[in-house]
Amino acid sequence: MKLNKGEKEHTAGSNQNLLERLSKSNDFVHEHTSFREEEPFWISYYRTLISSDILHKDVLPYLQEKLSLEQLKSKIPVQEIIISNDADEIIQSIMHGSLAIQIHQFDEECLLINIANTKFRDVSVPMMESSAVGPQVGFIEELDTNINLIRKRLPVPELLVKEMKVGKLSKTKVAVLYMDGIADPENVNTVVQRIKDIQYDHIQDSSYIASMIEDNSNSLFPQSISTERSDRVAAGLTEGKIIIAVDGSPNLIILPVTFVESFIAMEDYSYSWIIGNFFRLLRFTAFFISTFVSPMYVAIMTYHYELIPAKLLDTLVGSRSAVPFPPFLEALFLELMIEMVKEAGIRLPFKIGQSLGVVGGIVIGQAVVEAGLTSNVLLILVGLGTLASYTSPVYKFSNTIRFIKFPVIFLAQWFGLVGVFFCYHFTTVHLLRLTSLGRPYIGEYPLRKTSIQDLWVRLPFSMQKDNPINLRPQKKRKSTGTGKNSEPLNDFYE
Structure with missing residues (x-):
């Protein structure tokens, strides 16, 4: 469609305003490729977003001839090339590393060539989900x-x-x-x-x-x-x-x-199903240890001495004899100190963070006990809870475990074991009501056969024949063989 004189002037004006808008930034380049103004071409780009090697090797050599944009598109050896006259599309393409080519300075049509600089770090091992066996390929930022x-x-x-x-x-x-x-x-x-x-x-x-x-x-x-x-x-x-x-x-x-998937590590599938189940049960047990070991200490030492065996009671009393604080403040102080050591270790440079972890875990802990600010028994329990909090293979879930123990400690101080029991039931009710994408977060209630195959426990691969029902998959069965229970790859619907 040909434009009349008024439309051409309007288009030229809008393109000029567009160039003025982009030229406010010092890294924007808008230049002519010829010494003669009537000759093509005009190029526009952000020099900080493009690959200069591709620009000089694969684009500029083809701008020496008088070609149309269509001819230029067929000659330049770059994969992503489009012709557009949409101002918004042109801006977005330039902002994402494209080179805009116009035959004349304020032409409506532009040839947009994607020559973005896509240098990223190489694919490496997963930093937050390391494993001893199995694949060691992690995603990157691209x-x-x-x-x-x-x-x-x-x-x-x-x-x-x-x-x-x-x-x-x-x-x-x-x-x-x-x-x-x-x-x-x-x-x-x-x-x-x-x-x-x-x-x-x-x-x-x-x-x-x-x-x-x-x-x-x-x-x-x-x-x-x-x-x-x-x-x-x-x-x-x-x-x-x-x-x-x-x-x-x-x-x-x-x-x-589902909730249980936070305890499943991909490494479990590299071992026999018996060993994999042992590790899975160990992580699930560690969740309860990390959450309730400190609150139980506070509740029992404050209200329920009668639950402690006589021989153990002598040890606890002797350990706490020089501690001037009640069990609540003692536990709260030690838990906060451990959390601050962990947080500082994460924020500091890698080598310094490692050293701080050793110093904080051994030197500071021993100094606190010798100073009489806490007991040896509580230091052992808090250390056990800290180790247990890191057994989850999902890092975000580890943060949940780290936090949830603090409100339980407060309830244990106020109400004793009744407070711990109340917190446990409140958490259980909350998990029962919680959903993930509209599906029950506790995917095992009501109990389904697929929950036994590979959630709470991991059965041998020969017995894992069903996809999880809570996902409502269109393909119900897994292809585990060539028998009557298997499905061909292209048969997705039952």
């Missing part, structure tokens, strides 16, 4: 690389990706991944709709998305799993879970999840 790692594990066309942009200012790329024919379409639509409903200027990390779309933002328990392990993501996809990947974040979000 979205396409993360999707590539997933597709290498699941090289099937049924793995679908839906991309969108979130954040009014950040324009962060977000990808929703799921297995077509396995994942429940209702779950997929719920995730996509919740992400689209986000109204926020800046999305910096996947944790922002997780917090904004979870069912109960006031709960201490994470209703999604944040992971940097590609094997955990691939396993979740094959069961019918939804994955959220965010550009700039090495942590991917898995939805929906």
